[in-house]
Amino acid sequence: MTITETVTVRPLAVDDDEELAEAQRVMRDSALLGRPWGKVPSLREFTIDMRKPSSSERLEPYVAVLEGQVAGLLLMWFPLHDNTKFTWFDLHVDPLLRQRGVGSALAEKAVERTRADGRTTALVEFHVPDDNREDHEYARFARRHGFTYANTEIRRILDLPVDPALLQGFADEAAERHEGYRIETHVGGLPEELRQSYCDCFNQLAVDAPTGEIDFEEESLTPQTYAEELGRMAEQGRTPITTVAIDPSGAVVAYNDLVTRAEEPAEVMQWGTLVRREHRGHRLGMAVKARGLQELARIAPDAKRVQTCNAEQNAHMVGVNEDLGFRRVEALLAYQRKLDA
CATH class of the missing domain: 3.40.630.30 (Gcn5-related N-acetyltransferase (GNAT))
Structure with a gap:
Protein backbone atom coordinates (compact mmCIF):
# COMPACT_ATOMS: atom_id res chain seq x y z
CA MET A 1 0.00 0.00 0.00
CA THR A 2 1.30 3.46 -0.95
CA ILE A 3 0.27 6.67 0.82
CA THR A 4 1.06 10.17 -0.51
CA GLU A 5 -0.28 12.92 1.78
CA THR A 6 -4.00 12.05 1.92
CA VAL A 7 -3.87 9.77 -1.16
CA THR A 8 -3.82 6.02 -0.56
CA VAL A 9 -3.00 3.63 -3.41
CA ARG A 10 -4.15 0.05 -3.02
CA PRO A 11 -5.23 -2.86 -5.24
CA LEU A 12 -8.64 -2.51 -6.83
CA ALA A 13 -11.19 -4.75 -5.10
CA VAL A 14 -12.09 -6.68 -8.24
CA ASP A 15 -14.81 -8.72 -6.49
CA ASP A 16 -16.59 -5.60 -5.25
CA ASP A 17 -19.21 -4.62 -7.84
CA GLU A 18 -19.62 -1.14 -6.38
CA GLU A 19 -15.90 -0.36 -6.43
CA LEU A 20 -15.54 -1.75 -9.95
CA ALA A 21 -18.31 0.55 -11.12
CA GLU A 22 -16.70 3.55 -9.43
CA ALA A 23 -13.30 2.75 -10.94
CA GLN A 24 -14.84 2.43 -14.41
CA ARG A 25 -16.60 5.77 -13.90
CA VAL A 26 -13.31 7.47 -13.04
CA MET A 27 -11.71 5.98 -16.16
CA ARG A 28 -14.63 7.12 -18.30
CA ASP A 29 -14.73 10.67 -16.94
CA SER A 30 -10.96 11.02 -17.29
CA ALA A 31 -10.68 9.53 -20.77
CA LEU A 32 -13.58 11.54 -22.21
CA LEU A 33 -12.50 14.91 -20.83
CA GLY A 34 -12.18 17.16 -23.88
CA ARG A 35 -12.32 14.11 -26.18
CA PRO A 36 -15.81 13.62 -27.68
CA TRP A 37 -14.43 10.75 -29.75
CA GLY A 38 -12.83 9.03 -26.75
CA LYS A 39 -13.79 5.41 -26.11
CA VAL A 40 -13.52 3.38 -22.91
CA PRO A 41 -14.61 -0.14 -22.00
CA SER A 42 -18.19 -0.42 -20.79
CA LEU A 43 -18.74 -1.63 -17.24
CA ARG A 44 -19.41 -5.11 -18.62
CA GLU A 45 -16.18 -5.12 -20.65
CA PHE A 46 -14.20 -3.61 -17.79
CA THR A 47 -15.50 -6.16 -15.27
CA ILE A 48 -14.53 -9.10 -17.47
CA ASP A 49 -11.05 -7.65 -17.99
CA MET A 50 -10.59 -7.21 -14.24
CA ARG A 51 -11.90 -10.65 -13.25
CA LYS A 52 -10.75 -12.94 -16.09
CA PRO A 53 -6.96 -13.49 -16.00
CA SER A 54 -5.02 -13.78 -19.25
CA SER A 55 -2.36 -16.42 -19.80
CA SER A 56 -0.22 -14.02 -21.85
CA GLU A 57 -0.09 -10.99 -19.55
CA ARG A 58 -0.75 -10.19 -15.92
CA LEU A 59 -3.01 -7.26 -15.14
CA GLU A 60 -2.57 -5.41 -11.86
CA PRO A 61 -5.29 -2.80 -11.18
CA TYR A 62 -4.91 -0.18 -8.45
CA VAL A 63 -7.10 2.62 -7.16
CA ALA A 64 -6.12 5.88 -5.51
CA VAL A 65 -8.43 6.74 -2.65
CA LEU A 66 -8.79 10.35 -1.49
CA GLU A 67 -11.01 11.27 1.43
CA GLY A 68 -12.76 7.92 1.26
CA GLN A 69 -13.60 7.93 -2.44
CA VAL A 70 -12.01 6.43 -5.53
CA ALA A 71 -10.14 9.32 -7.11
CA GLY A 72 -7.87 7.55 -9.59
CA LEU A 73 -7.25 4.29 -11.42
CA LEU A 74 -3.99 2.63 -12.47
CA LEU A 75 -4.00 -0.37 -14.78
CA MET A 76 -0.65 -2.15 -15.23
CA TRP A 77 0.11 -4.92 -17.71
CA PHE A 78 3.04 -7.30 -17.30
CA PRO A 79 3.73 -9.34 -20.47
CA LEU A 80 4.55 -12.93 -19.57
CA HIS A 81 5.96 -14.49 -22.78
CA ASP A 82 7.58 -11.64 -24.73
CA ASN A 83 8.76 -8.06 -24.12
CA THR A 84 9.21 -9.00 -20.48
CA LYS A 85 11.46 -6.04 -19.72
CA PHE A 86 8.43 -3.75 -20.07
CA THR A 87 5.37 -2.82 -18.11
CA TRP A 88 2.56 -0.87 -19.75
CA PHE A 89 0.30 1.29 -17.67
CA ASP A 90 -2.80 3.42 -18.07
CA LEU A 91 -3.48 6.16 -15.53
CA HIS A 92 -6.72 8.04 -14.86
CA VAL A 93 -7.69 10.71 -12.34
CA ASP A 94 -11.20 11.94 -11.61
CA PRO A 95 -11.34 15.37 -13.33
CA LEU A 96 -12.95 16.86 -10.21
CA LEU A 97 -10.05 15.72 -8.02
CA ARG A 98 -7.03 16.71 -10.05
CA GLN A 99 -4.10 18.76 -8.74
CA ARG A 100 -4.25 16.93 -5.40
CA GLY A 101 -1.44 14.40 -5.84
CA VAL A 102 -3.55 11.51 -7.15
CA GLY A 103 -1.79 11.19 -10.51
CA SER A 104 1.64 11.46 -8.90
CA ALA A 105 0.82 8.74 -6.39
CA LEU A 106 -0.30 6.41 -9.18
CA ALA A 107 2.75 7.16 -11.34
CA GLU A 108 5.02 6.39 -8.40
CA LYS A 109 3.17 3.11 -7.85
CA ALA A 110 3.70 2.18 -11.52
CA VAL A 111 7.43 2.78 -11.26
CA GLU A 112 7.62 0.97 -7.93
CA ARG A 113 5.87 -2.13 -9.30
CA THR A 114 7.97 -2.13 -12.47
CA ARG A 115 11.16 -2.10 -10.43
CA ALA A 116 9.90 -4.64 -7.90
CA ASP A 117 9.04 -7.08 -10.70
CA GLY A 118 12.58 -6.88 -12.08
CA ARG A 119 11.56 -5.00 -15.19
CA THR A 120 13.58 -2.17 -16.63
CA THR A 121 11.18 0.00 -18.64
CA ALA A 122 7.78 1.46 -17.78
CA LEU A 123 5.64 2.68 -20.69
CA VAL A 124 2.64 5.02 -20.69
CA GLU A 125 0.63 6.82 -23.38
CA PHE A 126 -1.34 10.05 -23.24
CA HIS A 127 -3.88 11.49 -25.68
CA VAL A 128 -3.26 15.18 -26.38
CA PRO A 129 -4.45 17.74 -28.94
CA ASP A 130 -2.47 17.38 -32.15
CA ASP A 131 -1.41 21.03 -32.01
CA ASN A 132 -0.34 21.03 -28.34
CA ARG A 133 2.10 18.23 -27.74
CA GLU A 134 5.14 19.67 -25.97
CA ASP A 135 3.38 21.94 -23.49
CA HIS A 136 0.26 19.92 -22.73
CA GLU A 137 -0.25 19.17 -19.03
CA TYR A 138 0.07 15.42 -19.68
CA ALA A 139 3.42 15.89 -21.41
CA ARG A 140 4.63 18.02 -18.53
CA PHE A 141 3.37 15.42 -16.05
CA ALA A 142 5.30 12.65 -17.82
CA ARG A 143 8.54 14.63 -17.85
CA ARG A 144 8.13 15.63 -14.22
CA HIS A 145 8.02 11.95 -13.26
CA GLY A 146 11.16 11.02 -15.16
CA PHE A 147 9.58 9.76 -18.38
CA THR A 148 11.06 10.67 -21.75
CA TYR A 149 9.23 11.05 -25.04
CA ALA A 150 9.42 7.91 -27.20
CA ASN A 151 6.91 7.94 -30.06
CA THR A 152 3.83 9.60 -31.55
CA GLU A 153 0.80 7.95 -33.07
CA ILE A 154 -2.07 9.85 -34.66
CA ARG A 155 -5.67 8.91 -33.97
CA ARG A 156 -7.90 9.09 -37.03
Missing part, protein backbone atom coordinates in the same frame (compact mmCIF):
# COMPACT_ATOMS: atom_id res chain seq x y z
CA ILE A 157 -11.62 8.66 -37.50
CA LEU A 158 -13.48 7.45 -40.57
CA ASP A 159 -17.11 8.56 -40.80
CA LEU A 160 -19.47 5.90 -42.10
CA PRO A 161 -20.90 4.98 -44.49
CA VAL A 162 -18.11 5.16 -47.05
CA ASP A 163 -19.23 5.51 -50.66
CA PRO A 164 -19.55 1.89 -51.90
CA ALA A 165 -18.25 2.92 -55.32
CA LEU A 166 -15.10 4.36 -53.73
CA LEU A 167 -14.43 1.14 -51.78
CA GLN A 168 -15.06 -1.02 -54.83
CA GLY A 169 -12.71 1.15 -56.86
CA PHE A 170 -9.91 0.68 -54.32
CA ALA A 171 -10.62 -3.06 -54.14
CA ASP A 172 -10.53 -3.40 -57.93
CA GLU A 173 -7.33 -1.37 -58.20
CA ALA A 174 -5.66 -3.52 -55.53
CA ALA A 175 -6.86 -6.74 -57.20
CA GLU A 176 -4.86 -5.88 -60.30
CA ARG A 177 -1.71 -6.03 -58.18
CA HIS A 178 -2.30 -9.16 -56.09
CA GLU A 179 -3.04 -11.92 -58.58
CA GLY A 180 -2.53 -15.31 -56.94
CA TYR A 181 -3.64 -14.10 -53.50
CA ARG A 182 -7.16 -14.44 -52.18
CA ILE A 183 -8.89 -12.02 -49.83
CA GLU A 184 -11.29 -13.37 -47.20
CA THR A 185 -13.23 -11.90 -44.27
CA HIS A 186 -14.17 -13.92 -41.19
CA VAL A 187 -16.52 -12.74 -38.44
CA GLY A 188 -16.01 -13.88 -34.85
CA GLY A 189 -12.60 -15.46 -35.41
CA LEU A 190 -10.56 -17.22 -38.06
CA PRO A 191 -10.98 -20.90 -38.91
CA GLU A 192 -8.48 -23.29 -37.35
CA GLU A 193 -6.46 -23.76 -40.53
CA LEU A 194 -5.61 -20.03 -40.73
CA ARG A 195 -4.83 -19.35 -37.09
CA GLN A 196 -1.16 -20.31 -36.97
CA SER A 197 -0.17 -18.21 -39.98
CA TYR A 198 -2.35 -15.34 -38.71
CA CYS A 199 -0.49 -15.49 -35.38
CA ASP A 200 2.85 -15.51 -37.24
CA CYS A 201 1.71 -12.41 -39.10
CA PHE A 202 0.26 -10.67 -36.03
CA ASN A 203 3.45 -11.22 -34.04
CA GLN A 204 5.44 -9.17 -36.55
CA LEU A 205 3.44 -6.01 -35.93
CA ALA A 206 5.40 -5.00 -32.83
CA VAL A 207 8.70 -5.04 -34.73
CA ASP A 208 7.50 -3.88 -38.15
CA ALA A 209 5.38 -0.90 -37.14
CA PRO A 210 7.44 2.21 -36.33
CA THR A 211 7.77 2.60 -32.56
CA GLY A 212 10.24 5.46 -32.24
CA GLU A 213 12.58 5.03 -29.29
CA ILE A 214 10.80 1.93 -27.92
CA ASP A 215 12.67 -1.29 -28.64
CA PHE A 216 9.96 -3.96 -28.88
CA GLU A 217 10.60 -7.59 -29.71
CA GLU A 218 8.34 -9.91 -31.70
CA GLU A 219 5.18 -10.93 -29.84
CA SER A 220 4.17 -14.54 -29.14
CA LEU A 221 0.47 -14.95 -29.91
CA THR A 222 -0.38 -18.62 -30.47
CA PRO A 223 -3.55 -20.33 -31.69
CA GLN A 224 -4.23 -21.20 -28.05
CA THR A 225 -3.94 -17.63 -26.75
CA TYR A 226 -5.84 -16.39 -29.81
CA ALA A 227 -8.73 -18.72 -28.92
CA GLU A 228 -8.56 -17.48 -25.33
CA GLU A 229 -8.85 -13.89 -26.50
CA LEU A 230 -11.79 -14.75 -28.76
CA GLY A 231 -13.57 -16.21 -25.74
CA ARG A 232 -12.96 -13.06 -23.72
CA MET A 233 -14.23 -10.87 -26.54
CA ALA A 234 -17.39 -12.95 -26.91
CA GLU A 235 -18.13 -12.50 -23.20
CA GLN A 236 -17.63 -8.76 -23.58
CA GLY A 237 -19.95 -8.49 -26.56
CA ARG A 238 -17.10 -7.67 -28.93
CA THR A 239 -17.00 -9.14 -32.42
CA PRO A 240 -13.80 -9.24 -34.50
CA ILE A 241 -14.13 -8.81 -38.25
CA THR A 242 -10.83 -10.07 -39.64
CA THR A 243 -9.90 -9.71 -43.28
CA VAL A 244 -6.88 -11.65 -44.47
CA ALA A 245 -4.81 -12.03 -47.62
CA ILE A 246 -3.84 -15.64 -48.25
CA ASP A 247 -0.92 -16.58 -50.49
CA PRO A 248 -0.88 -19.56 -52.90
CA SER A 249 0.48 -21.83 -50.13
CA GLY A 250 -2.61 -21.13 -47.99
CA ALA A 251 -0.86 -18.93 -45.41
CA VAL A 252 -2.12 -15.60 -44.06
CA VAL A 253 0.35 -12.94 -45.20
CA ALA A 254 -1.67 -9.79 -44.44
CA TYR A 255 -4.54 -8.93 -42.14
CA ASN A 256 -6.85 -6.18 -40.95
CA ASP A 257 -8.82 -6.40 -37.69
CA LEU A 258 -12.01 -4.42 -37.09
CA VAL A 259 -13.91 -4.84 -33.80
CA THR A 260 -17.54 -4.02 -33.11
CA ARG A 261 -19.11 -3.70 -29.66
CA ALA A 262 -22.64 -4.81 -28.78
CA GLU A 263 -23.01 -2.04 -26.21
CA GLU A 264 -21.89 0.73 -28.57
CA PRO A 265 -22.82 -0.43 -32.09
CA ALA A 266 -22.12 2.94 -33.69
CA GLU A 267 -18.41 2.76 -32.83
CA VAL A 268 -15.87 0.43 -34.46
CA MET A 269 -12.19 0.06 -33.65
CA GLN A 270 -9.55 -0.84 -36.22
CA TRP A 271 -7.02 -2.71 -34.10
CA GLY A 272 -4.25 -3.65 -36.47
CA THR A 273 -3.13 -4.07 -40.07
CA LEU A 274 0.04 -5.70 -41.30
CA VAL A 275 1.48 -7.03 -44.55
CA ARG A 276 4.44 -9.38 -44.19
CA ARG A 277 7.59 -7.81 -45.59
CA GLU A 278 8.16 -10.40 -48.31
CA HIS A 279 4.63 -9.85 -49.66
CA ARG A 280 4.64 -6.08 -49.87
CA GLY A 281 4.24 -4.25 -53.16
CA HIS A 282 0.97 -6.00 -54.10
CA ARG A 283 -1.47 -3.50 -52.54
CA LEU A 284 -2.48 -6.08 -49.96
CA GLY A 285 -2.82 -3.43 -47.26
CA MET A 286 -5.44 -1.57 -49.27
CA ALA A 287 -7.04 -4.86 -50.29
CA VAL A 288 -7.69 -6.04 -46.73
CA LYS A 289 -8.77 -2.62 -45.50
CA ALA A 290 -11.19 -1.99 -48.37
CA ARG A 291 -12.70 -5.48 -48.14
CA GLY A 292 -12.99 -5.14 -44.37
CA LEU A 293 -14.97 -1.91 -44.72
CA GLN A 294 -17.20 -3.48 -47.36
CA GLU A 295 -17.98 -6.37 -45.02
CA LEU A 296 -18.48 -3.98 -42.10
CA ALA A 297 -21.18 -2.14 -44.04
CA ARG A 298 -22.96 -5.44 -44.59
CA ILE A 299 -22.51 -6.88 -41.09
CA ALA A 300 -22.89 -3.72 -38.97
CA PRO A 301 -25.07 -1.26 -40.92
CA ASP A 302 -25.63 0.86 -37.79
CA ALA A 303 -21.92 1.64 -37.42
CA LYS A 304 -21.16 5.35 -37.74
CA ARG A 305 -17.41 5.66 -37.15
CA VAL A 306 -14.16 3.69 -37.29
CA GLN A 307 -11.19 4.75 -35.14
CA THR A 308 -7.57 3.80 -35.65
CA CYS A 309 -4.06 4.86 -34.65
CA ASN A 310 -0.90 4.81 -36.74
CA ALA A 311 2.65 5.85 -36.01
CA GLU A 312 3.17 9.31 -37.43
CA GLN A 313 6.15 8.12 -39.49
CA ASN A 314 4.32 5.12 -41.01
CA ALA A 315 3.81 6.94 -44.30
CA HIS A 316 2.49 4.02 -46.33
CA MET A 317 -0.25 2.93 -43.93
CA VAL A 318 -1.16 6.52 -43.14
CA GLY A 319 -1.53 7.10 -46.88
CA VAL A 320 -3.88 4.13 -47.22
CA ASN A 321 -6.03 5.38 -44.36
CA GLU A 322 -6.17 8.90 -45.74
CA ASP A 323 -7.16 7.58 -49.18
CA LEU A 324 -10.05 5.79 -47.49
CA GLY A 325 -11.15 9.01 -45.82
CA PHE A 326 -9.77 8.83 -42.27
CA ARG A 327 -9.31 12.27 -40.67
CA ARG A 328 -6.87 13.05 -37.86
CA VAL A 329 -8.27 14.14 -34.48
CA GLU A 330 -5.47 13.92 -31.90
CA ALA A 331 -1.97 12.72 -31.06
CA LEU A 332 -1.14 9.74 -28.86
CA LEU A 333 2.22 10.33 -27.17
CA ALA A 334 4.23 7.42 -25.79
CA TYR A 335 6.66 7.97 -22.92
CA GLN A 336 9.08 5.57 -21.30
CA ARG A 337 11.11 5.53 -18.12
CA LYS A 338 14.15 3.27 -18.11
CA LEU A 339 14.92 2.13 -14.58
CA ASP A 340 18.36 0.71 -15.34
CA ALA A 341 19.68 4.06 -16.53
